[in-house]
Amino acid sequence: MASKDLKVRSFAMVLFFTAPFALAEAQQASGGLSPSAAADLLFQLETLQQEVQSLRGQLENQGHELKLMKESQRDRYIDLDKRISILMSASANEPKYASTPAQSAGRPVAAETVVTRNVPSVSSLVSSPLAPVNLQPLTAKSQQAYNEAYNLIPQRKFDEAEVALTKFVKDYPNNTLTGNGYYWLGEVKLVQGKSQEAIDAFSTVIKNFPGHNKEQDSLYKLGTVTDQLGDTVKAKSYLQDVIRRFPDSKAAKLAAGYLSKIK
Structure with a gap:
């Protein structure tokens, strides 16, 4: 066609x-054309x-x-x-973890832990339990699984990182590093353009791990992603919650800067 x-x-x-x-x-050949x-x-x-x-x-x-x-x-x-x-x-600023939670070179290995504390609920947008689930301490196996999944991110192997992090949070739902797993899973999904799945991952950090050191970053990410999806009202609520609850944090400064650009 x-x-x-x-x-x-x-x-x-x-x-x-x-x-x-x-x-x-035609005019020259016929000596002229008829009007019609x-x-x-x-x-x-x-x-x-x-x-x-x-x-x-x-x-x-x-x-x-x-x-x-x-x-x-x-x-x-x-x-x-x-x-x-x-x-x-x-990713470059994320604390690195040893392959085992045991002591190394006579000194205890630094590990990122979840600080459990009483915190207010995350506004009316996210319904959180009053306390996080009972977290299990790190083991050599769980820490190695997290390291292997996380180390795929600096290598830009985002598809593999998504699979590995998904498996980690499934295999270790109550681990000390599970909140980190969900946060980085959200970041990886954002890079892949899976905004709604990223929102689910960040929301899980807030719902299931209140007081986690990735909570403020997850709130900030929820604000930016929901704004990009067109829900300005909800985005402002998330960002304002970051500033209200974590006023001295880097996430609060980022949230304030982002808020100033929202119409």
């Missing part, structure tokens, strides 16, 4: 440019002119649409690159 339209339009273009010459030759024949040729000429103008308009529209598509693809690439850069920067 497209090929047929192209042929018709090409034929119309040819007629448009050749009609005046054909009309002149001349009127018919003029009508055809006007019709061809209108068709050419229509084709020009369609061409301009298609050019404009192509320009918009290129700009959209460029913006998406820039946004993805920015997300990856942020993720890599945050």
